[in-house]
Amino acid sequence: MINEFQMIGGPLRQGLYQNDCFTRGMRMEQFQRIPSHIGIIPDGNRRWAVQNGLLKEDGYGYGIEPGFQLYELLLEYGIREATFYGFTKDNNKRVLKQREAFTQACVKAVERLSGKDGNLYVVGNTQSPAFPEELKKYANQRVCFGRGKINLNFLVNYDWKWDLNGLRETGQLKSSGISKVDLMIRWGGRRRLSGFLPAQAVYSDFYIVDDFWPDFRPSHFLDALRWYQSCDVTLGG
Amino acid sequence: MINEFQMIGGPLRQGLYQNDCFTRGMRMEQFQRIPSHIGIIPDGNRRWAVQNGLLKEDGYGYGIEPGFQLYELLLEYGIREATFYGFTKDNNKRVLKQREAFTQACVKAVERLSGKDGNLYVVGNTQSPAFPEELKKYANQRVCFGRGKINLNFLVNYDWKWDLNGLRETGQLKSSGISKVDLMIRWGGRRRLSGFLPAQAVYSDFYIVDDFWPDFRPSHFLDALRWYQSCDVTLGG
Numbered sequence: 518m519i520n521e522f523q524m525i526g527g528p529l530r531q532g533l534y535q536n537d538c539f540t541r542g543m544r545m546e547q548f549q550r551i552p553s554h555i556g557i558i559p560d561g562n563r564r565w566a567v568q569n570g571l572l573k574e575d576g577y578g579y580g581i582e583p584g585f586q587l588y589e590l591l592l593e594y595g596i597r598e599a600t601f602y603g604f605t606k607d608n609n610k611r612v613l614k615q616r617e618a619f620t621q622a623c624v625k626a627v628e629r630l631s632g633k634d635g636n637l638y639v640v641g642n643t644q645s646p647a648f649p650e651e652l653k654k655y656a657n658q659r660v661c662f663g664r665g666k667i668n669l670n671f672l673v674n675y676d677w678k679w680d681l682n683g684l685r686e687t688g689q690l691k692s693s694g695i696s697k698v699d700l701m702i703r704w705g706g707r708r709r710l711s712g713f714l715p716a717q718a719v720y721s722d723f724y725i726v727d728d729f730w731p732d733f734r735p736s737h738f739l740d741a742l743r744w745y746q747s748c749d750v751t752l753g754g
Numbered sequence: 755m756i757n758e759f760q761m762i763g764g765p766l767r768q769g770l771y772q773n774d775c776f777t778r779g780m781r782m783e784q785f786q787r788i789p790s791h792i793g794i795i796p797d798g799n800r801r802w803a804v805q806n807g808l809l810k811e812d813g814y815g816y817g818i819e820p821g822f823q824l825y826e827l828l829l830e831y832g833i834r835e836a837t838f839y840g841f842t843k844d845n846n847k848r849v850l851k852q853r854e855a856f857t858q859a860c861v862k863a864v865e866r867l868s869g870k871d872g873n874l875y876v877v878g879n880t881q882s883p884a885f886p887e888e889l890k891k892y893a894n895q896r897v898c899f900g901r902g903k904i905n906l907n908f909l910v911n912y913d914w915k916w917d918l919n920g921l922r923e924t925g926q927l928k929s930s931g932i933s934k935v936d937l938m939i940r941w942g943g944r945r946r947l948s949g950f951l952p953a954q955a956v957y958s959d960f961y962i963v964d965d966f967w968p969d970f971r972p973s974h975f976l977d978a979l980r981w982y983q984s985c986d987v988t989l990g991g
Contacts, residue, residue: 608990681838682921688922707959708961710955713956715952719914720948724945753847754845754848
């Protein structure tokens with residue numbers, strides 16, 4: 518599937534590839550199969566911070582820029598929908614400094630994305646004090662920006678039980694506005710969903726990047742797409 | 755965690771290890787962490803059949819014996835609960851000969867397990883004609899056999915949507931008798947859940963065996979346990 522985004526060059530994209538020997542010269546790579554919807558678990562911020570002599574809570578801030586690098590790649594490769602794992606109810610068990618840091622990183626990321634060409638959709642429990650005030654205007658509805666090239670979903674103060682409980686309460690998932698996830702990419706080496714959209718992830722193919730999220734490189738994304746070429750889609754048939 | 759099962763030797767277990775150079779001499783391997791509940795996706799029967807010059811539908815029959823080898827290992831290592839992916843509603847899209855073959859393999863496996871020391875629990879939609887008559891007596895209730903050393907669950911004509919719809923209909927998952935899955939082991943190289951218990955698998959660590967299920971070896975299981983030692987359990991905290 519070739520599309521207009523794959524033709525876009527320009528300084529930002531050149532900047533992205535500059536330090537990435539794996540993808541240099543591969544800007545126009547073509548893929549037979551492009552996943553419609555990619556789930557992103559940007560894990561490893563705290564481990565990265567410790568590895569780099571920082572405090573754990575300092576890691577989250579370094580996870581914002583990689584999100585925008587990935588956003589540009591998603592557009593370039595014609596991905597229609599992406600869901601970023603912001604933070605969950607489970608994560609709120611962490612110490613206050615970390616909670617403040619990941620919440621602020623989420624707010625900054627979503628606010629910066631609101632200036633881009635995406636249809637933004639924040640899914641999470643707004644009834645809890647852990648849900649950031651600044652993001653309520655994007656919560657549980659799709660808010661369109663710019664040229665609306667991609668559906669961008671953010672899980673913010675998300676809780677898989679809260680999501681499934683929607684079935685009890687209204688007969689619908691709380692995340693019913695989010696489509697089936699075709700490809701999950703998780704950074705930081707862990708091999709699990711950690712409660713990421715259980716209903717939408719039932720058929721997702723899983724790709725694990727061992728590097729921590731702040732060490733994001735475009736080659737991680739391209740390697741995932743290359744691997745995805747070899748996955749058949751049978752949906753059990 | 756050491757337990758009585760790890761001390762059991764005897765002819766069957768010797769038979770298991772006989773052809774398995776990886777585990778020979780490792781019968782008493784000790785693990786710090788033992789998962790309480792293991793999910794088993796025994797995939798690759800059809801690919802194995804084709805690779806061995808057989809018809810696709812002939813692969814399923816070769817998947818029964820490995821299940822019993824694994825059952826013995828589960829007991830030996832003190833696993834409290836295991837869920838085997840029998841077949842799903844999605845699988846019923848396959849041609850009749852394959853459907854008949856996997857249904858019969860499931861019936862044989864469950865009937866043979868009913869002679870063992872497990873508490874059997876078959877979860878699946880019995881309202882559909884695809885649910886085998888012979889297994890209705892084990893369906894959606896736990897039936898205890900022998901010394902009840904392990905909870906053994908079988909997903910038979912299982913459908914994740916049917917399962918979640920229980921929340922709409924009765925406020926409970928249809929699979930509510932099944933606990934959280936700690937470790938998922940999937941044979942056959944695919945890296946996805948394929949609709950396996952979405953609510954119970956939210957925190958599962960995933961281990962993939964590239965070999966096809968009929969080529970099961972005890973070392974697959976032991977490698978999975980070894981890998982599991984390095985997974986932390988944070989549940990998001």
